[in-house]
Amino acid sequence: MAARGVGLFTRLPTCAQRSQVLRPIHRLLSCPGTVAAEARREEQSSGSTETGSEDRAHKTRFSEVQKERREQAQRTILILCPNKISEKKFLKYLSQHGPINNHFFFESFGLYAVVEFCQKESVASLQSVTRTPGTGTEAALPFRSRFFNLKLKNPSNQTSEQSCIPCSNQSPPSSKKLFELLCDAESIDDQLNTLLKEFQLTEENTKLRHLTCSLIEDIAAAYFPDCAVRPFGSSVNGFGKLGCDLDMFLDLDEIGKFSTHKTSGNFLMEFQVKNVPSERIATQKILSVIGECLDHFGPGCVGVQKILNARCPLVRFSHQASGFQCDLTTNNRIALKSSELLYIYGALDSRVRALVFSIRCWARAHSLTSSVPGAWITNFSLTMMVIFFLQTRSPPILPTLDYLKTLADAEDKCIIEGHNCTFIGDLNGIKPSRNTETLELLLKEFFEYFGNFAFNKNSINIRQGSEMVDRQEPC
DSSP, X not given: OOOBOOGGGGGOOOOOSHHHHHHHHHHGGGSTTOOOOOOOOTTSOOSSOOTTOOOOSOOOOHHHHXXXXXXXXXXXXXXXXXXXXXXXXXXXHHGGGSXXXXXXXXXXXXXXEEEEESSTHHHHHXXXXXXXXXXXXXXXXXXXXXEEEOOOSOGGGGGGGOOOOOBOOOSOOOHHHHHHHHXXXXXXXXXXXXXXXXXXXXXXXXXXXXXXXXXHHHHHTTTXXXXXXEEEGGGTSSOOBTTOOXXXXXXXHHHHHGGGSOOOSSOOOOOOOOOOSOHHXXXXXXXXXXXXXXXXXXXXXXXXXXXXXXXXXXXXXXXXXXXXXXXXXXXXXXXXXXXXXXXXXXXXXXXXXXXXXXXXXXXXXXXSXXXXXXXXXXXXXXXXXXXXXXXXXXXXXXXXXXXXXXXXXXXXXXXXXXXEOOOOOOGGGSOOOOOOOOHHHHHHHHHHHHHTOXXXXXXXXXXXXXXXXXXXXXX
């Protein structure tokens, strides 16, 4: 878990003065490729906070958060609604199948509703009274999903009761709006926190990502009962911005766990299976089948590509309703563990995510990163650089990975494919930093540090929190 230095950053400017730091933040808006996102997550108070002060309330483990999100998604449905609809009648109709926990509307290719019931049984009840549509000359593929299409029986009778339905905004604000917000900020610290607030995933967007994974899981479960489709990367690690891709993996490990149960008697029962020469070939065959299912039977799944000869085989597709570009891999548990580590680092101190989002925004505006494949530095590498930089402060703002390993208990032990991925999972067991440096100072010092970094011979190592000298191989 070390990130090598990238030569692009040998050209980073040194921002030694306050005005020199302030100008790049404003200048983000006038540069091509700047990306901003609408995010007013009231649950996350990422506005002006006392430097280095963190909420001392109990912090939830990454695994517990993901488990809760998955359970929420399993009792949630997605509905394509008529453009003109009575929200009151809509909710009353759905409530016939059970109490509703929460809901929201959003616009994509039409008006959509995400509705979370209190019990999974309500979803089954709704499915039992839902019909397969007749499509005239075309034939419908009768797949029973949790993605529904709602039609009005008598549209003319409901026009008088229709009202404007508030929609969750999934789109980025205009450059003008973001510029105004940054100009209204009273300090550079406020500017960085504003960028975080405007870029980060909203609660609704996070729920929609988990629901999308759950809908794909329903399709995969037709072949692999008890499998799980889990999101990883920026969708769950706390560093995702609105509009980022949705990375997910098909987890088949749960299926194999049933074979560990002890059975009585003198016999051992095993499933009849087909064998292939390697794990890679097995992965390719599994993803090939899932890709075909998504292409032929997955409602809203379009542009399906099976990229099976890549270093990490995957299926790429667009989920039209949610607007997400999705990459599906299989048994990618190391990536999920990396997501947990970033989640921990982002939750330990309020300055971490604000600094990461700002550096990423700056890099994108200056064409150091790009969504187009090429010789760019990645957002992941930038995040590693920020984490490493915060480990080098005095006193450190973030602990090293080796230190997190020393805090781990037996429950935290994790070996994946021979790699020791053990570190503490309970955030409440990690002491908060005593460092009180401002975001403004940290931003300046970040540019100072990496502006003078010897990228041609050194690399960074977040495991030890120290620079590593690269050994040149003899010719």
